[in-house]
Amino acid sequence: MVGGGLAGITAALDCAAGGMSVTLVDVRPRLGGAAYSFERDGLWLDNGQHVFLRCCTAYRALLQRIGSSQRVRLQERLEIPVLKPHCDPVWLRRSALPAPLHLAGTLLRYKHLRVRERLAAIAAAQALRRLEPGEGRLEEQTFGQWLGERGQGEHALAALWDLIALPTLNLPARDASLALSAFVFKTALFAARDAGDIGFHERPLSEVIGEPALEALRGAGVQVKLKWRAQSLQKTAEGVELRGGEQEGLSAEAAIIALPHQRAAGLLGDALAGELDSLAGLGNSPIVNLHLIYDRPVCEFPFAAGVGTPIQYVFDRTAAARLASGQYLAISLSGATQDAHADADRLRERYLPAMAELFPRAREAKLEGFFVSREHAATFRAAPGSAALRPGPATSLAAIALAGSWTDTGWPATLEGAVLSGHAAAAQVLL
Ligand SMILES: Cc1cc2nc3c(=O)[nH]c(=O)nc-3n(C[C@H](O)[C@H](O)[C@H](O)COP(=O)(O)OP(=O)(O)OC[C@H]3O[C@@H](n4cnc5c(N)ncnc54)[C@H](O)[C@@H]3O)c2cc1C
Numbered sequence: 549m550v551g552g553g554l555a556g557i558t559a560a561l562d563c564a565a566g567g568m569s570v571t572l573v574d575v576r577p578r579l580g581g582a583a584y585s586f587e588r589d590g591l592w593l594d595n596g597q598h599v600f601l602r603c604c605t606a607y608r609a610l611l612q613r614i615g616s617s618q619r620v621r622l623q624e625r626l627e628i629p630v631l632k633p634h635c636d637p638v639w640l641r642r643s644a645l646p647a648p649l650h651l652a653g654t655l656l657r658y659k660h661l662r663v664r665e666r667l668a669a670i671a672a673a674q675a676l677r678r679l680e681p682g683e684g685r686l687e688e689q690t691f692g693q694w695l696g697e698r699g700q701g702e703h704a705l706a707a708l709w710d711l712i713a714l715p716t717l718n719l720p721a722r723d724a725s726l727a728l729s730a731f732v733f734k735t736a737l738f739a740a741r742d743a744g745d746i747g748f749h750e751r752p753l754s755e756v757i758g759e760p761a762l763e764a765l766r767g768a769g770v771q772v773k774l775k776w777r778a779q780s781l782q783k784t785a786e787g788v789e790l791r792g793g794e795q796e797g798l799s800a801e802a803a804i805i806a807l808p809h810q811r812a813a814g815l816l817g818d819a820l821a822g823e824l825d826s827l828a829g830l831g832n833s834p835i836v837n838l839h840l841i842y843d844r845p846v847c848e849f850p851f852a853a854g855v856g857t858p859i860q861y862v863f864d865r866t867a868a869a870r871l872a873s874g875q876y877l878a879i880s881l882s883g884a885t886q887d888a889h890a891d892a893d894r895l896r897e898r899y900l901p902a903m904a905e906l907f908p909r910a911r912e913a914k915l916e917g918f919f920v921s922r923e924h925a926a927t928f929r930a931a932p933g934s935a936a937l938r939p940g941p942a943t944s945l946a947a948i949a950l951a952g953s954w955t956d957t958g959w960p961a962t963l964e965g966a967v968l969s970g971h972a973a974a975a976q977v978l979l
Contacts, residue, residue: 549573549770549804550778550790550815553581554963555951556806557761558610558970563804564768566978571798572765573776573790579765580758582808582926583963588839588919591871592752595921596837597863597880599715599851601736603743604964606971611756614764619756622747629852630711632660633905637852640711642741648677650741660707660855668699669708677738681731681958687935691729692722707855712737714860714882717930717960718833723883725932728960735959748850750868778807783819787947802977806951806970809928820943829937830954834888835926838879838899839865841917845875846909857902874916879903882926892920927961928954941973949976 549560552574560572578584585592600607602622611617626642638659642650655670672695679686691713692705700709705721713721716732736744749756765772773795780791787801805812810832813824851863861880869876879899881887887895896918904911928934938956941949951973952966959965 549806550781551581551806551952552576552579552761552772552774553806553952554583554607554610554757554966555953555955555970555973556581556804557614557757557765558606558967559804559806559951559974560765560770560970561610561613561768562971562974563977564765564770566974568978570769571771571773571800573773573778573792573798575775575777577774578754578758579761579772579774580754581966582923583753583757585752585754585758586921589917591841591869591876591917592754593839593869593876593919593921594749594753594837594865594878596835596923596926597861597865597878598749598753598963600747600963601743602745602747603735603739604747604962606967607963608747610967614757614760616756616760619749619751620747621750623745625742626744626746628711628746629849630658630660631849631852631854631906632856635659637849640853642744645741647741647743648673648738651737658708661704665700665704665707669704672698672700673733673738676730676733679726679730679734681727681734683727686727686730687725687932689726690722690932691724691726692720694726694729695721710860711853711855715880716962717883718835718927719883719930724930725934727932727935728930731958732960746851748863752868778815781805781815781819781948783945783947788819802947802949804949804951804973804977806973808925809952809954810925812950812952816943816948819948820945823944824939826937827939827954830934831929831931832925833882833927833929834884835923836881836884836887836895837921838881838895839917839919839921840877840879840903840915841871841874842877842910843874843914843916844909844912846903846907846913847875847877854902854906857906858898859902859906862903862906877903888922888924892918895920930960941969941976949973 549572628640709721717724790798813827951969953961955969957965957968
């Protein structure tokens with residue numbers, strides 16, 4: 549197993565459960581891949597806020613498998629406070645009615661849209677429910693274009709649709725593939741009334757994912773080699789041989805490559821004779837998180853979305869990071885192409901006044917810490933045409949399988965997609 553993110557962890561557990569002798573290598577000193585925590589001034593901060601939904605059943609089952617279910621919390625009902633400067637909070641909240649009626653009331657009352665826009669949004673949601681994400685023509689259009697044809701202009705995109713598109717697709721609706729958008733909205737919001745209830749990690753990600761996964765893997769008999777950089781992979785008569793710089797090579801009957809897509813293409817370039825060259829076309833989309841430590845509480849919500857402000861989402865991470873006094877808020881910025889290249893001073897200038905505008909108590913509070921985490925290649929770009937570039941778990945060589953949230957799971961690059969890809973790759977080598 550090459551790569552110890554969620555895809556590699558899942559595949560390794562499945563292969564070990566299937567009776568294989570498994571070695572997992574990862575270049576970093578820890579497991580968890582793109583979902584991890586780091587220490588700064590004595591506080592444990594997540595590289596990025598990670599949420600999941602009740603419909604992420606594979607991810608939730610993995611948490612259970614590694615003994616982490618009690619470190620996460622699911623909302624009883626989907627509920628998002630949406631804040632706009634100088635306005636009262638407006639709630640996006642599902643009701644107990646069956647889908648799709650569970651969202652009708654909240655959309656009708658959603659004051660960040662004009663009444664005409666709300667009615668058009670309900671009609672667009674009904675049309676979205678009828679789309680088939682697998683249909684090729686949906687890959688040729690952006691979600692924004694499709695919404696535009698249904699009376700949803702820039703204002704409605706920013707005030708409503710991007711609240712879901714940005715955190716799930718890591719692109720704004722105007723750039724995102726219609727096919728993936730339709731998948732997300734259908735799966736998360738229309739399939740069942742409770743599908744979109746939001747799940748939060750109540751401890752730093754390393755405590756929820758990386759550390760318990762290491763324990764579970766070792767418990768399952770998997771040999772885990774950290775700080776092990778895979779540099780080349782060759783096909784041999786018995787299977788494959790993996791080389792890693794200074795380290796001794798590893799021979800195996802089969803290898804699952806669970807690396808980020810560009811790295812997988814690089815590692816397998818020779819063995820698969822360019823079969824993965826098209827992966828370069830998947831591109832990357834960045835995520836930036838700003839970590840703000842205030843000397844007192846300024847935000848009363850566990851999390852909130854923003855409209856009419858550059859702040860997309862803000863999360864209260866005080867308890868998760870075990871901050872004894874004051875408040876630790878993390879601003880999460882998805883599809884953050886510009887902010888990913890801005891320096892910390894620029895980001896302070898842009899976001900501190902926006903915080904003060906959204907949270908009046910922030911004006912009096914003292915900012916005791918400000919950190920930036922940037923993930924330039926957080927996910928692939930979920931743009932039109934991406935589906936054709938995502939391979940399945942099988943390659944032309946029976947000894948090599950692929951895993952990763954960029955493979956063809958049907959999901960955008962998510963925790964759920966990564967876990968599903970791990971199951972699929974393990975099933976491939978266990979055949
Ligand atoms: C900031 C941020 C926020 C996110 N928010 C959400 C969210 O809210 N909800 C959600 O569902 N998803 C979210 N995601 C996406 C989610 O984290 C990823 O889709 C998922 O974790 C990817 O898992 P993976 O196993 O496919 O890949 P990765 O986690 O990227 O794992 C690949 C592994 O390969 C290792 N590796 C790389 N090169 C080598 C090498 N040469 N040799 C050995 N090992 C190597 C890496 O160290 C890494 O551990 C977010 C991602 C980021 C970055």
